Amino acid sequence: MQFIDLKSQYRLIEDDVKARIHAVLEHGQYIMGPEVEALEIALADFVGAxxxxxxxSGTDALLAAMMALEIGRGDEVITTPFTFIATGEMIALLGVRPVFVDIDPVTYNIDPARIEEAITGRTRAIMPVSLYGQCADMDAINEIAARHRLPVIEDAAQSFGATYKGKRSCALSSIGCTSFFPSKPLGAYGDAGACFTNDDEVAKRLKEIRNHGQDRRYHHPRLGLNGRIDTLQAAILLAKLPLFINEVDARSRLGARYSELLQARGAVSSEASSGKVLTPFITPGNASVYAQYTIQVEERDRVAEALAAEGIPTAVHYPVPLNDQPVFQPSLERFGTPVSARVAKRVMSLPMHxxxxxxxxxxxxxxxxxAAGLGTP
Structure with missing residues (x-):
């Protein structure tokens, strides 16, 4: 059994993928070829941006977003410690201080009630992460941001295709950033990512930043990156897009079915305070794409070993919160994050695709x- 099955999807689109790759090889525009613009138009339409x-990559998308907002050395960005290293890493690489705020115990996303106390005169942005495929509480976050005149950058690496109150992830804030890493809900066959915005000036800056900061050939009004998406990856994503809506629906059905089956065996919803197995809690008004189907279990290592013995792979996202990582210790600690610390010891992701x-x-x-000692249905 595979944790994520990419081969079944490929069999459905093999001819289209090969044809699109062949077209790129024929025209030879491997950097910023016509497929890039076609993909950007299609994705903007899908998201509603x-x-x-x-x-x-999604990592470079986060970096470019902050650069486009002119966030730099000495500034602060508020984010969650319960995420992949890229979130805090890109903040710190700009000489910016990541300020880690604890998570909501049922959604695992940043707790809006804890954000305001973290805002200082040096705060330049709020960066929520839409973890495991469910959007953060963006209305509450945007309200706080508006009150303090701060932009919001959604790290939507795991939530592309998800909806929040009828709107798509990546169209919920100043800038939405996502990843098309192969295992993501919409994945390329290598690294790729994107930024989304409704701000014309920010979009102009992002286009310059991804191409070494140039607005025309050999004219560089700002510092930038070698951050362009490969034409081949754009072509592959164009081949995958027609499947994506059905895949989003399938993920939603499978996530709900996992929870129904587990709860029939005695697992409890994450609304509950305790239990041998806790299933994900999806906030009313949200639709998750279940980038990971993640439960909480007691004695996680023992349960994972028991599943592995039966040929069932599992994964842990994420066992060490960022504010406990050596690279961020000890100077970046400001607020206690007990929920993140507790959850990190219990989460375990099951095969999901x-x-x-x-x-x-x-x-x-x-x-x-x-393995977890639940009952029978």
């Missing part, structure tokens, strides 16, 4: 129930 700017069969899913749930 005015601009999409393709970039070389749009082509997971009901039979395999039932087998996984049976194995989790047995």
């Amino acid at each position: 005015r601009h999409c700017i393709g970039l070389s 749009p082509y997971l069969s009901d039979e395999d899913q039932t087998r996984i749930v049976d194995a989790v129930a047995k």
Whole structure:
């Protein structure tokens, strides 16, 4: 059993992928070829944003977004410690101080109630992460940001395709940043990412930044990156887009079915305060793309070993919060983050992809129930 099955998807689009790759090889425009603009138009339309700017990775998208907002040395950006290193890493690489604020215990996203106390005169942006495929509480975050005249950068690396109150992730804030890493809900066959914005000036800056800061050949009004999306990756993403809506629906169905099956065995919703197994809690008005289907379990290592013995892979996202990582210690600690610390010891992700069969899913749930000491349905 595979944790993420990319081969089943490829079999459905193999001819189109090969044709699009062949077209790129024929025209030879490997950097900023016509497929890049075609992809940007299609993605902007899908998200409901005015601009999409393709970039070389989701990590570079975060970096470019902050550069476009002219955030730099001595500034602060508020974010969550319960995320992949790229979120805090890009902040720190600009000489900016990441200020880590604890998470909501049921969604695992940044807790808006804790943001305002973290704002100082040096705060330049708020960067929520839409973790595991569910958008953060963007209305509350945007309200706080507006009150303090701060931009919001959504780290939507795991939530592309998700909706929040009827709007798509990446169209919920000043700038939305996503990743097309192969394992993401919409994945390329290598690194790729994008930024989305409705601000014409920000979009102009992002386009310059991704191409060494130039607004025309050999004219550089700002510092930039070698951050362009490869034409080949754009072509592959164009081949994948027609499948994506159905895959989003499949992810939603499979995520709900996982929770129903586990709860039938005695697992509890993450609304509860305790339990041997806690299933994800999806906030009303949200639709998750379940980039990961993540539960909480007691004795995680033992449960993971029991599943591995039955040929079922698992993963942990993320075992060490960023403010406990050596690179961020000790100078960046400001606020206690006990929820992040507790959750990091208990989370475990189960196999999740749009082509997971009901039979395999039932087998996984049976194995989790047995290993975690749950009951029978």
